[in-house]
Amino acid sequence: MFCDPEFAAFSQEIGMASLGAPDDWIEKLATLYWFTIEFGVCREDGALKAYGAGCLSSIEELQNCVCDASKKLPFEVPEIAVTKYPITTIQPVYFVAPSFGEAKRKVREYSSQIPRAFTARYNPYTQSVELINKRSNCV
Numbered sequence: 001m002f003c004d005p006e007f008a009a010f011s012q013e014i015g016m017a018s019l020g021a022p023d024d025w026i027e028k029l030a031t032l033y034w035f036t037i038e039f040g041v042c043r044e045d046g047a048l049k050a051y052g053a054g055c056l057s058s059i060e061e062l063q064n065c066v067c068d069a070s071k072k073l074p075f076e077v078p079e080i081a082v083t084k085y086p087i088t089t090i091q092p093v094y095f096v097a098p099s100f101g102e103a104k105r106k107v108r109e110y111s112s113q114i115p116r117a118f119t120a121r122y123n124p125y126t127q128s129v130e131l132i133n134k135r136s137n138c139v
Contacts, residue, residue, distance in 0.1 A: 038052045
């Protein structure tokens with residue numbers, strides 16, 4: 001999945017959102033990363049599709065995340081961000097987004113609420129992170 005530019009950009013976006021974030025928000029972002037980049041599930045043409053690397057790297061996890069027996073909840077970011085999860089067993093719950101694009105939109109919207117003194121953006125031309133903390137940095 002990391003070879004897919006859209007997926008890789010989503011992973012990077014969650015990482016960028018953590019820059020300058022308070023510790024409680026870092027934990028929330030890490031949990032969002034877990035339930036999206038690692039164990040993300042969405043609908044595509046009405047069918048459940050796994051897109052998370054953890055789901056796709058384990059046949060047992062993949063079967064579990066799309067079977068009827070596993071617990072599936074709607075993709076509500078504030079709820080996801082505070083959900084505890086096991087790291088050594090098959091996941092007991094998955095949050096199902098209406099689409100991959102909708103998962104990205106909701107995480108981006110949630111991340112925009114993080115209190116911080118600056119904004120960070122990735123510059124693909126210089127392959128560096130730029131901090132925007134004053135008007136002169138916006139040019």
